Amino acid sequence: MARTLREGKSAGSLAGLWRAAVRLSVLAAVPGGALWALSPLGVRLSEMKFKTPNVFWKLFPSAPLLILIGLVGLRLRASDRLGWLGRAGFWVAVAGIVLVVAGDVGKFWLELDNVYIMTAPAYRSLRLGLVLFAAGSLAFGVDAARKEALPVWGALPFSVGALAGFIAVLQDLGSFGAGLWISFGVAWLWLGLSVLVGDAASFWRARRAKKT
Numbered sequence: 001m002a003r004t005l006r007e008g009k010s011a012g013s014l015a016g017l018w019r020a021a022v023r024l025s026v027l028a029a030v031p032g033g034a035l036w037a038l039s040p041l042g043v044r045l046s047e048m049k050f051k052t053p054n055v056f057w058k059l060f061p062s063a064p065l066l067i068l069i070g071l072v073g074l075r076l077r078a079s080d081r082l083g084w085l086g087r088a089g090f091w092v093a094v095a096g097i098v099l100v101v102a103g104d105v106g107k108f109w110l111e112l113d114n115v116y117i118m119t120a121p122a123y124r125s126l127r128l129g130l131v132l133f134a135a136g137s138l139a140f141g142v143d144a145a146r147k148e149a150l151p152v153w154g155a156l157p158f159s160v161g162a163l164a165g166f167i168a169v170l171q172d173l174g175s176f177g178a179g180l181w182i183s184f185g186v187a188w189l190w191l192g193l194s195v196l197v198g199d200a201a202s203f204w205r206a207r208r209a210k211k212t
Contacts, residue, residue, distance in 0.1 A: 022076045023199065029070025029192030035063035037185030040178045057108045061101045063185075064133070068097045070192050071140075077195055078149035082140075086149065089139025092132050099129025127169070134166035134184065141191070154194025161187020 039060065046056035075082075075090050082090070103126025106112040112122045141162050145155035165184025168177045 022073050023196065025069050025073030026077055026192055026195050027070070027073075028066045029074065029188050030196075032063050032066030032068075032070055033185045033188030033190070033192065035185070036067065036188060037182045039063065039185070040182060054108050057104060061104050064097045064100050067188055068094065070188065071097075074140075074144075074150065074191065074195065078144055081147050081149035083143050083147055086140050086143030086147065089136045089141075089143060091136070093136030093140060096129045096131070096133030096136055099125045100133060101129075103127070103129055130169040131166070134162060134169050137184075137187075138162035138166055141187075150191070151194045151198040154191045154198070158187045158191040158194075161190070 039056075042056040042059075043053045046053045049055075071090065071093060078086070103122050103124070106122030107126060110122070113120045138159060141155050141159035144150040145152050145159060149155075161183045164180040165187070167173075168180035168184065171177070173180065
C-alpha cells in the first residue's frame with residue numbers, strides 16, 4: 001500500500017513537472033514574438049548606429065529560436081486535438097524556422113553569398129524559410145481555432161496575424177509590409193499570452209471548485 005502511494009506521488013510530481021515545462025516553453029513565444037515585432041525598429045537602429053542593418057540581422061535568430069520553443073510548447077499543449085492540417089502546419093513552420101536561422105547564419109555570419117554570388121544559397125534559404133514559417137503558422141493557427149485545440153480568442157487573431165506575415169514575406173511592400181511583419185510578431189506574442197491566461201483561469205476555477 002505504501003509503495004503504491006509513493007509511486008502515485010512520484011507519477012503526480014512528474015506530471016506536474018511536465019506541465020510546468022510545457023507552460024515555460026509556451027512562454028518563450030511571448031519574447032520571441034516581441035523581438036520579431038521589433039525587427040523593423042532593430043534594423044533602423046542598426047542602420048543609424050552602425051551604418052548597416054547587418055549588425056541587427058546577426059542577432060535576429062534569437063527571435064525565431066524563441067518562437068520555435070514556444071511553438072513546440074503550443075503543439076504539446078494542443079495535444080491530439082489538432083487535425084492533419086494543424087500537425088502538417090506545425091512541421092512546415094518548424095522546417096521554416098530551421099531554414100530562417102540557417103539562412104541568416106549563412107548570410108550574415110559566414111557570408112556564404114559573398115562566395116557563391118550567383119546562387120546566393122543563404123539568401124534563398126532565408127526567403128524560403130520565411131515563407132514556410134508563415135504558411136505553416138497560418139495552417140497551425142486555423143486548425144487550432146477550428147478544433148479548439150487552443151483558446152479560440154487567441155488562435156483566431158493569431159491566424160489573421162500569420163496571414164499578414166505570409167503576405168509580408170511573399171513580396172516587399174515597403175512600410176505596409178513592415179506593418180504586416182510586425183503583426184506576425186504580435187500574433188505570436190498574443191497566442192502565447194492567451195494560452196497562459198487561459199491555463200491560469202482554469203487553474204483558479206478548479207481551485208475555487210475544490211474549496212466549495
